[in-house]
Amino acid sequence: MSVTVRAAAKINLHLGVGRVRDDGFHPLDTVYQAIGLHDDLTLAPADGLSVVTRVADHIDPTAVPDGDDNVVVRAARLLARRAGRPASGAFEVHKDIPVAGGMAGGSADAAAALVAYDRLHGLRTSDDDLLAVAAELGSDIPFSLVGGTARGVGRGEIVTPVEDAGTWWWVAVPSTEGLSTPAVYRHFDALHPDAPETPASAEPLLAALASGEPVRLARALHNDLQEPAIDLRPELGDLIARGEAEGALRGLVSGSGPTVVFLCDSAAGARETALGLAGAGERVVLTATGPVAGAHVVTTV
CATH class of the missing domain: 3.30.230.10 (Ribosomal Protein S5; domain 2)
Structure with a gap:
C-alpha cells in the first residue's frame, strides 16, 4: 500500500x-x-x-x-x-x-x-x-x-x-536566488525599531475578500515584509512595477520573498500578464487560481 x-x-x-x-x-x-x-x-x-x-x-x-x-x-x-x-x-x-x-x-x-x-x-x-x-x-x-x-x-x-466565495487569478514569478526569512525579519526590525506591538489588522482585507471584487482586493493587499525584502533585493520592486505595467491589478512580494505574485482580474488577464512577463525576460512565470x-x-x- x-x-x-x-x-x-x-x-x-x-x-x-x-x-x-x-x-x-x-x-x-x-x-x-x-x-x-x-x-x-x-x-x-x-x-x-x-x-x-x-x-x-x-x-x-x-x-x-x-x-x-x-x-x-x-x-x-x-x-x-x-x-x-x-x-x-x-x-x-x-x-x-x-x-x-x-x-x-x-x-x-x-x-x-x-x-x-x-x-x-x-x-x-x-x-x-x-x-x-x-x-x-x-x-x-x-x-x-x-x-x-x-x-x-x-x-x-x-x-x-x-469565508471566501471568490475565485482569484494569480501570476507567480519565482526567483533563482532564495531570500532568507530570518534576514528579512531582522531587516524589518532594523527599519522599524518602533514597530507597534500589535500588527496591522487584517479586517480591511477580509472585507475585500467578502466583496468578491478583484479591484477592491487588489487595493487591500498588504505585506509589512515587502519593504525590507525590496530593500535587500531592489530588483523585486522593479519586477512588481513590470508586472503591473503588463496588466496585473497589483503585485506583491509573497511572504518574506523573493517570489512575487500578481493579482489579475480574470483568467485572460492572468494569461496576458504572464505572457508579458515572459516576453520581458522572466525565465519562470506560473499561473494559478485560489483558494x-x-x-x-x-x-x-
Missing part, C-alpha cells in the same frame, strides 16, 4: 507584523490563501525512513535540504514519536512549489508528510492533534493542512478559516 498526498503553495494576502517579542518571534495578523501550485508526496512502507525529492525544471535541486534537515523527515519522526513507535517509510516528493520563495513549499511538504504518515500507519490522529504537531514544526504548517483562505494570528500558527484545498489524499494504492 502507498498513499499520495497533495499540498498547495500559500500566499499571504495580508501580512501584518508587530514588534519582535521576548521569545524572538514576531506577532502576526495574516490572511493566507492556498493557490493551485502543488507538491505531491507519496509514502510507501519501508523498514527505515528515507526521502527522495524530484523537482520541476524551475527548481534548483541543491536548494532542497536532505537527511535529517528535510522537513518531511522531521514531520514523520515527530508524529511517530507521539505515537510511541519508530519512524518508518519511503517518501517520494515531487516539487512544483518554489523553494525558499515565501510560498511555504517546505510547509506544504511537511503537512503532506503528516497526512500521509497518519494514513499509511493508521494512527487516526485527530485534526486538533495534527494541527498541534504541525505548529511544533513551523508557523505556516497548520495552514498548509487547512488550506482555502484563513486568518493566522500569534506567530501565524493559530489558524481560522474565513484551493489544503493537504489531502489523492490516491491510495
Whole structure:
C-alpha cells in the first residue's frame, strides 16, 4: 500500500507584523490563501525512513535540504514519536512549489508528510492533534493542512478559516536566488525599531475578500515584509512595477520573498500578464487560481 498526498503553495494576502517579542518571534495578523501550485508526496512502507525529492525544471535541486534537515523527515519522526513507535517509510516528493520563495513549499511538504504518515500507519490522529504537531514544526504548517483562505494570528500558527466565495487569478514569478526569512525579519526590525506591538489588522482585507471584487482586493493587499525584502533585493520592486505595467491589478512580494505574485482580474488577464512577463525576460512565470484545498489524499494504492 502507498498513499499520495497533495499540498498547495500559500500566499499571504495580508501580512501584518508587530514588534519582535521576548521569545524572538514576531506577532502576526495574516490572511493566507492556498493557490493551485502543488507538491505531491507519496509514502510507501519501508523498514527505515528515507526521502527522495524530484523537482520541476524551475527548481534548483541543491536548494532542497536532505537527511535529517528535510522537513518531511522531521514531520514523520515527530508524529511517530507521539505515537510511541519508530519512524518508518519511503517518501517520494515531487516539487512544483518554489523553494525558499515565501510560498511555504517546505510547509506544504511537511503537512503532506503528516497526512500521509497518519494514513499509511493508521494512527487516526485527530485534526486538533495534527494541527498541534504541525505548529511544533513551523508557523505556516497548520495552514498548509487547512488550506482555502484563513486568518493566522500569534506567530501565524493559530489558524481560522474565513469565508471566501471568490475565485482569484494569480501570476507567480519565482526567483533563482532564495531570500532568507530570518534576514528579512531582522531587516524589518532594523527599519522599524518602533514597530507597534500589535500588527496591522487584517479586517480591511477580509472585507475585500467578502466583496468578491478583484479591484477592491487588489487595493487591500498588504505585506509589512515587502519593504525590507525590496530593500535587500531592489530588483523585486522593479519586477512588481513590470508586472503591473503588463496588466496585473497589483503585485506583491509573497511572504518574506523573493517570489512575487500578481493579482489579475480574470483568467485572460492572468494569461496576458504572464505572457508579458515572459516576453520581458522572466525565465519562470506560473499561473494559478485560489483558494484551493489544503493537504489531502489523492490516491491510495
